[in-house]
Amino acid sequence: MVVMGWEQDLGEADRMWRTYIEMSKHLGSHLQQHVQRDYELSAADFEVLVRLAESADRRMPVAQLAAATQWEKSRLSHQLTRMAQRGLVERVDSDHRRYPDVLLTDKGHAAINKAVPAHTEMVHALFIDVLGPERLASFAEACADVLRALDLHREQDCSL
Amino acid sequence: MVVMGWEQDLGEADRMWRTYIEMSKHLGSHLQQHVQRDYELSAADFEVLVRLAESADRRMPVAQLAAATQWEKSRLSHQLTRMAQRGLVERVDSDHRRYPDVLLTDKGHAAINKAVPAHTEMVHALFIDVLGPERLASFAEACADVLRALDLHREQDCSL
């Protein structure tokens, strides 16, 4: 029977798509909840802290942080003010430019160093170890392919 | 050289994890942006409308909607009031209970019927067609496995 449109009759592929969506939603929120509950850090906090901690001297220009996180500048700015209020980071004047740097405070450093091990452990338990090495590899490659397709598509969008 | 902790030396697996994270973030935001720009619907709007449109008579009790979307009741409630203000849904008294039902308005129905085809098309272009059938199948199976692991883990959490 031919229905008006899309409704009800999802094919195999669409159900698989939904499986992916479900998984990514649940996995994301699970990780986020834990890092929130156990360490009082939001996903956004976490990301910023990781990037800063990875940088050589616990500080970097705002622009670099924006590039690393791929966030909008305004989002980053808001996030930084909130984190500054909680004492996790500081805005300091940079040497060469007239633009401020972001500095990871001791408190921020301590926070991320406590949170990261638990987080990676959970990522292993829930994701990496669940798919063994070779399934993980093909999974990641699939992700990379989708990313490439996405980039192509994005270029076309911009050229409008 | 042995560093203090986790910093810098990410293994293969962790880089693959990051690839997945990147992909899921980008794919999600891309889809969301399009459905937003082109049809004035947020991802949340979209989800609610799809569930309602899939239901037999374009209406269902709030609880059922909550179960379908897996959202917190408060989130759903807020979302429904906003959508009601825009005329996409209505809260109506249900027959048997003293609890309200949610009804998909004509406007809401029209909106979702316009948006869905474009959305599914994009999902195909960016995801389903990128991985062919068999890669898609193994991908979905991997997702299902992660979901199962997640459920197990979740049970343990609740039993605290």
Place this chain on the structure above:
DNA sequence: CGCGCTGGGTTGATACGTCAACCAGCGGGT
């Protein structure tokens, strides 16, 4: 009968994300 409990649903406060407007240095042209 009345009392308290439970569970579905709403409300309010606050944190977060996005968009558009704005502000400040710095080129570059005339």
Place this chain on the structure above:
DNA sequence: ACCCGCTGGTTGACGTATCAACCCAGCGCG
């Protein structure tokens, strides 16, 4: 020197998410 525009960054307003508190109908029990 002046204006102009660009880029990097901040601000405000608004929509959205989360948490906790609340409201209220039904129900069990004394």
